[in-house]
Amino acid sequence: MTELLDATDSQTAMLADLVDSVRAVEETIARLSAVRDGMLAIASRIAVDVARQASHPDQGDMAVRSVAAEIGAAVRASDRTIERRMDAASWLVEAFPAVWAAQGAGRISAAHAQVIADAGAHLDHALHREAYAARAVEAASVESPNRLRRIARRIAEQFQPRTVTERHRDARELRRVWVKDLDDGMAELGMLGPAVLVHGMHDRLTRMARTITLENAQATKASTEETGEPDTRTTDQLRADLLADLVLTGSPVGHDSQTGVLGKIHARVEITVPVLTLMDDDPGASGSPPAELDGRFPIDTDTARLLAGGVTGWERVLTHPITGALLAVDRYRPSDQLSRHLRARDQRCRFPGCGIAARKCDVDHTHAASHGGETCADNLAHLCRRHHMLKHHSPWHVRHRRVGDDRGEHENDDTNAGRAGDLIWTSPTGTTYIDRPPQQNAVTFTEDNPP
Structure with missing residues (x-):
């Protein structure tokens, strides 16, 4: 050069x-x-x-x-x-x-x-x-x-x-699996485990992927007429698809009980999708917001439609057509109305900065029920186990902001207009932080964009 x-x-x-x-x-x-x-x-x-x-x-x-x-x-x-x-x-x-x-x-x-x-x-x-x-x-x-x-x-x-050998015995205690959310409706699944098992898993997936590739090549060569689109997936793509297939459809034969209870457990995810997005042939062009997984990151519309079409019942989230604020949650099948309302409102842990999904959190009485606190939306919020414990066993304090409550706390953002559903946290040093419910994944309208 x-x-x-x-x-x-x-x-x-x-x-x-x-x-x-x-x-x-x-x-x-x-x-x-x-x-x-x-x-x-x-x-x-x-x-x-x-x-x-x-x-x-x-x-x-x-x-x-x-x-x-x-x-x-x-x-x-x-x-x-x-x-x-x-x-x-x-x-x-x-x-x-x-x-x-x-x-x-x-x-x-x-x-x-x-x-x-x-x-x-x-x-x-x-x-x-x-x-x-x-x-x-x-x-x-x-x-x-x-x-x-x-x-x-x-x-x-x-x-x-x-x-x-001695150190490996201790290191095995740290084995775990985790998920990292990425962009464009993707996520990363990671695993920490014994090297022999991890490499063995990777090798089996590789052998299976290469076998599929070889069989596809032989079938294409032997066929005298085109019978359909050829399988053009790479080895990496096949490994990922095979892993998802094995984990989601396989049975844990080495760990299951005599009653087979583990094999009966199915994956569960929560999707929020605006009805206009489901109805629109081209939601991206019309400006309809995408579907969201666990209220945290978007997923593609085709996947959202596939999942929506396969469930036995939907939870309907009613939002204000102008502000997009949550109004109510209902469902045709009887269930716990208040719990659904709280999940839809909170979406994640309500401690400042925490992003744990609401379905993994505890529903906590802000004002303890044992001290007269009501079991209502204005006194309940989702807290992950960590911050639930922090609320009860540390000097952190929290209260709900109710309609008409306009106390002049120093808030932790540039917005001074409070609303019902806000949680007002006070730290051990006396600093106040406001945690507001996340914005709903919904279509909103203005005078320039009427419904």
Whole structure:
């Protein structure tokens, strides 16, 4: 490549200055990240000290949650995210002070520090961690985080007092499956498990996909006339389709009970779709909003129609034609009217920053029923188990805003016009945060766009 050979001396000098500036900015970011980690570690320590002073039986867990919720609400982030950051910062600052100091000096980045901390997570002895950190920081000063990961693991292995077999037994306890929502109606399914099983699963899916591809090719070659559209799916696409088919239609023969109860469990999802979207041949062109999964992200209209056509009953959400506000929820088949209304209104946990779907949450009395609180929409809200516990076992307080309630709280957004259904949370430091029900996925009309 000879493109840069044509650069003038001034352009080359400018490029050199830019490179130096980017390096300086990266060092500054590393220092600031170290400062933030130090602050988060201090916040975690304060929470633990408060719990220790009061001899809390949970060893400070609820105090840490409360502090994380305070910081999360202040910076508009999930308190779960803040608590994970607090844990990571405490581990880095307390277990690997030399690594934290190197990051604070700008010698290594936050990504380098994370790699070193992760690779040395199983080193229990302080002297072993100290010796490991010194060598890892030296390697980090000349390597990228990606290259450092393998080097750090090799260095840490030299200080491991336990065998791989012993550590694997502990690591197996962390196996789990999770879902990450993506754009365009897609989501990602992840799994953490023993490497042998995971690679075995992937290999079986690959063999099945290649067998389908081979059979399709042979059938196409043997056929003298075209019988339909050829299967053009790639190996990756076939693996994904096969995995979905196996999980959704297969039976857990290795875990099921004698009554086969696990095999009778079917997948459940909740879809909200405007009726005009179901009726419209081209909802995108007409401006009708797309269907939503769990009230959180859109899905394609074809899938929404397929699911709507296969269910035995629909829950109808009635909204105001101008504002789109929720008016009522009903269903032709008898069921719990109030519960459906709350699910449609809340859609997710009502603690600031939390996005757990309402169907996974508890329905909580804001004013306790044991103290005279009514069982009505103005005194009920969905809270995930984490924030349900936080409400009852920490200094956080909450109340419903009712119609006509115009107290002058300092709200956590730029909108001062409150409405019924709002939850007013007060943190341990006295700061007020307003959590409003999400906007409904519905068509709204204005004077310029009448129904």
